[in-house]
């Protein structure tokens with residue numbers, strides 16, 4: 299406290315807001331990506347719900363949506379949606395296991411984050427093979 303009763307803070311504190319120079323542990327990366335994929339899923343659902351609705355509206359609508367999925371852009375959106383869902387699901391399951399009191403220590407938290415991210419990368423590769431083959 300200063301003499302005037304106000305909280306005094308050192309003015310020249312080091313501040314680093316440059317994300318590119320901040321070294322983040324795997325747990326932090328997993329957490330940030332989980333939020334990013336949660337928001338991405340929300341927007342991806344507009345495409346999924348539209349495609350569902352259109353394909354169920356009529357036989358022509360079904361053929362139209364089926365035709366779309368022969369193109370790269372629709373395939374890429376579908377791959378992105380499946381990959382982002384796989385990540386959010388896998389890291390979400392890790393999150394719920396942590397909520398039950400496991401993998402909260404530095405070592406187990408870190409290794410479970412690396413394993414969850416690795417499983418998601420494998421899932422994204424498999425999704426790509428599935429969609430493009």
Ligand code: HEM
Nearest residue numbers: 332333335336337339340343386387388389390391393394
């Ligand atoms: C397509 C459907 C989904 C959408 C749009 C969605 C979206 C979101 C969003 C926006 C958040 C908040 C993230 C944050 O504030 O950090 C979140 C959190 C969460 N999601 Fe999802 N999610 C979906 C599906 C799932 C699934 C299938 C799981 C299964 C495990 C899941 C597990 C979780 C968990 C455990 C959290 C809490 C994370 C935390 O407390 O930091 N979500 N989700």
